[in-house]
Amino acid sequence: MKTIVVIGAGNVASHLAPAIDATGAGRVTQVYSRTYESAEALARKLPGAVAICNIDEIQEDADVYLISLSDDAIVPFLNKLPLGIGRNALWLHTSGSVGMEVLSQVTDRYGVFYPLQTFSKNVELDINAVPLFIEGNTEEVEREIREFGEKVFKGIYYADSELRRKMHIAAVFACNFTNYLWIQASELLEKEGLPFDVLKPLLEETLRKSFDIGPLNAQTGPARRGDRKVTEIHKSMLEGEKSYLYGILSDSIINRYHPGEVS
Amino acid sequence: MKTIVVIGAGNVASHLAPAIDATGAGRVTQVYSRTYESAEALARKLPGAVAICNIDEIQEDADVYLISLSDDAIVPFLNKLPLGIGRNALWLHTSGSVGMEVLSQVTDRYGVFYPLQTFSKNVELDINAVPLFIEGNTEEVEREIREFGEKVFKGIYYADSELRRKMHIAAVFACNFTNYLWIQASELLEKEGLPFDVLKPLLEETLRKSFDIGPLNAQTGPARRGDRKVTEIHKSMLEGEKSYLYGILSDSIINRYHPGEVS
Numbered sequence: 001m002k003t004i005v006v007i008g009a010g011n012v013a014s015h016l017a018p019a020i021d022a023t024g025a026g027r028v029t030q031v032y033s034r035t036y037e038s039a040e041a042l043a044r045k046l047p048g049a050v051a052i053c054n055i056d057e058i059q060e061d062a063d064v065y066l067i068s069l070s071d072d073a074i075v076p077f078l079n080k081l082p083l084g085i086g087r088n089a090l091w092l093h094t095s096g097s098v099g100m101e102v103l104s105q106v107t108d109r110y111g112v113f114y115p116l117q118t119f120s121k122n123v124e125l126d127i128n129a130v131p132l133f134i135e136g137n138t139e140e141v142e143r144e145i146r147e148f149g150e151k152v153f154k155g156i157y158y159a160d161s162e163l164r165r166k167m168h169i170a171a172v173f174a175c176n177f178t179n180y181l182w183i184q185a186s187e188l189l190e191k192e193g194l195p196f197d198v199l200k201p202l203l204e205e206t207l208r209k210s211f212d213i214g215p216l217n218a219q220t221g222p223a224r225r226g227d228r229k230v231t232e233i234h235k236s237m238l239e240g241e242k243s244y245l246y247g248i249l250s251d252s253i254i255n256r257y258h259p260g261e262v263s
Numbered sequence: 264m265k266t267i268v269v270i271g272a273g274n275v276a277s278h279l280a281p282a283i284d285a286t287g288a289g290r291v292t293q294v295y296s297r298t299y300e301s302a303e304a305l306a307r308k309l310p311g312a313v314a315i316c317n318i319d320e321i322q323e324d325a326d327v328y329l330i331s332l333s334d335d336a337i338v339p340f341l342n343k344l345p346l347g348i349g350r351n352a353l354w355l356h357t358s359g360s361v362g363m364e365v366l367s368q369v370t371d372r373y374g375v376f377y378p379l380q381t382f383s384k385n386v387e388l389d390i391n392a393v394p395l396f397i398e399g400n401t402e403e404v405e406r407e408i409r410e411f412g413e414k415v416f417k418g419i420y421y422a423d424s425e426l427r428r429k430m431h432i433a434a435v436f437a438c439n440f441t442n443y444l445w446i447q448a449s450e451l452l453e454k455e456g457l458p459f460d461v462l463k464p465l466l467e468e469t470l471r472k473s474f475d476i477g478p479l480n481a482q483t484g485p486a487r488r489g490d491r492k493v494t495e496i497h498k499s500m501l502e503g504e505k506s507y508l509y510g511i512l513s514d515s516i517i518n519r520y521h522p523g524e525v526s
Contacts, residue, residue: 221439
């Protein structure tokens with residue numbers, strides 16, 4: 001079985017390392033972190049792993065080195081790494097926005113192992129359902145990465161830097177911008193003394209339906225119906241940013257579903 | 264136990280009537296619909312109910328008449344209703360946007376019984392978790408509505424027409440506009456040959472987190488970090504509506520979290 005050194009003990013590593021161990025994709029032998037406490041907290045969950053916080057203690061002969069550090073910490077870590085460690089091994093990082101080439105200074109076999117999910121240390125989730133995006137510096141390396149990932153993930157996709165960037169943009173629309181609209185909704189409710197939670201069942205069902213029949217078919221609401229009477233009343237009841245965003249988004253929806261009707 | 268006549272056999276009635284029966288909030292004795300088939304399809308799920316499609320067959324002496332028709336169908340139905348039916352009964356409708364006063368032509372005791380959820384006939388959901396918004400024409404009637412609703416719903420809130428309209432606006436932001444952003448995301452992925460489903464685990468976790476810690480704390484992404492370098496690259500990679508919406512929403516987020524930094 002492959003031996004794995006995990007570099008980092010943050011949110012991603014905390015979900016990934018136990019899944020690698022549990023599925024038999026590999027055996028994690030070391031967890032490195034800058035502080036012993038965090039390395040130890042993760043190593044405790046891995047029967048065959050020891051915690052280390054000294055970069056010189058990283059073993060030289062593991063099969064895979066999996067770097068799961070924050071984007072800005074990857075290159076500084078590599079620059080401090082003693083020469084020769086894992087020279088013939090497969091090196092991977094889990095970042096969606098750092099190119100794989102940064103790893104070329106330590107090995108000839110490297111790639112990206114990027115699970116598209118937001119991880120929180122204390123929130124359990126079904127990692128198998130998370131899509132994994134991979135890239136390898138050669139076809140052979142990519143095949144190796146895919147085989148390694150298949151034990152843990154159900155859906156594995158190829159994505160180079162360009163495609164990862166486009167996925168990031170899609171995720172900004174799907175998650176960041178929508179969360180911002182939830183802020184608007186929660187503030188409108190709060191003003192009326194209602195908790196944001198009153199929207200929870202509706203939102204969960206909206207999300208379910210959107211994935212079930214596709215968002216284009218799932219669109220509802222006054223703008224979707226082209227009901228300008230209602231959208232104008234709504235807009236007039238709002239102020240500032242909320243009124244502005246309501247108008248922009250309603251016009252956008254009307255324009256798509258009722259082209260030529262936007263005044 | 265209260266006897267209930269259910270008027271309508273659509274999505275809302277199909278979830279509400281069985282829940283009323285099952286929780287012992289009342290016993291549904293009749294289901295009226297314009298077509299016998301749809302009335303029968305619902306009545307079949309209610310041990311004590313008969314299906315009717317003739318308005319003259321509606322019983323005169325039920326305790327509660329629950330109108331669950333589309334918004335536009337409520338007043339035409341009431342206008343066709345034979346005089347005297349349910350004169351002393353409690354009349355309710357389940358619409359979020361129709362005022363309760365339309366019911367004053369048939370009874371002195373009336374109100375609104377509005378569950379904030381989007382129902383689909385063949386999708387099971389936990390109706391108990393759905394928030395119920397009620398309004399009654401007198402305090403006594405409102406108390407009666409609340410007692411009736413408490414058997415089925417966990418969270419019951421008072422909402423007059425004005426508040427229901429504001430909730431509707433909040434729901435437009437939270438559900439309609441967000442679904443529209445999911446359309447943008449799905450189109451961006453589609454162009455790269457990726458299914459919208461790759462975003463599902465991320466979106467479910469984003470939603471969970473937003474309700475867990477509140478959307479204001481849950482906001483992430485380049486605009487949240489004030490990272491104009493990334494938002495400008497993203498915007499330049501997009502065209503038309505997508506570029507426009509990306510710019511508007513990013514500026515809005517930057518302006519909120521980093522006031523004074525929007526150029």
